[in-house]
Amino acid sequence: MNLVPVAQPADLSLSAVVDALRADLQALKENNRQRNLETDRNLENERNLENVRNLESDRIRTMEILALQEGNTTLQKDNTSLGQRVEYLSGEVARLTSGSERLPSVLERLAMEIERPTDKCAGLMSDVRRMMSGIEGTTSGTGRPTNVLSERLLRRASYNKSGFNKSGPGSKGAVKRQVRLQRPYSLSATKRKRHLRSIVVDVCGLHRILRLGRE
Structure with a gap:
């Protein structure tokens, strides 16, 4: 039975294997750090977008409240004017009835x-x-x-x-x-x-x- 010799790598020293593993580990760490940074940026962007949406909603509500306040002020003025007109007409009718004018x-x-x-x-x-x-x-x-x-x-x-x-x-x-x-x-x-x-x-x-x- 004839045995065929297997080709051996040029360098199978333990230090070379350790160095290769360290390089791979460092690359994995850097990749993980980049992914974490990207995740943090995405979360920050989402928080900013949510804050912008909340601010826009608050602005719309504020404008609605101001419009309601303005409408309420206008209605109060109209009610005051109508009350004065009714009072005026009542006085005119009273003067007409009394015959003083x-x-x-x-x-x-x-x-x-x-x-x-x-x-x-x-x-x-x-x-x-x-x-x-x-x-x-x-x-x-x-x-x-x-x-x-x-x-x-x-x-x-x-x-x-x-x-x-x-x-x-x-x-x-x-x-x-x-x-x-x-x-x-x-x-x-x-x-x-x-x-x-x-x-x-x-x-x-x-x-x-x-x-x-x-x-």
Whole structure:
């Protein structure tokens, strides 16, 4: 039996093996250190991103709070203004009821207080102006207005003498109504004041409806 000799490495000294192992260990340590540094950087970046997200969320919440505070301030101002307007209108109605001030001037200020009037409110304002012109043109001591009041106001007066405001169009009463509207028509001062008060109450009611609608 013939044995074939195995080729031996050139250097199998123990010191060379130890040096190689030390070099591998040092490389592993360096690689591990680099990985740890990269992991730390990633964690730091994640913490920074989380802080940025938290700061952005806090900024948005702060802006919302400031907007709510500003809106609350605006609402408080609006409520104060509305309260002053209601108090003013109440005072005007009280002065109108007590008769301590001339009705036309009170009605003029009430008309100016109505904002964005509806069709009904605009019609009431038109009636108020007609009634005002009727009162201001009254001859002193006679109670007779110098101009003609609108048919709508005459219907509000419920003046039913001699079939007036009773008959429909096309009848003798309608012709009589047209003839009577062509000349000055007399209402007593008490009736005029009562009718004006009813108009003012309607106007104030419409003002409250408009205010509630805006709220």
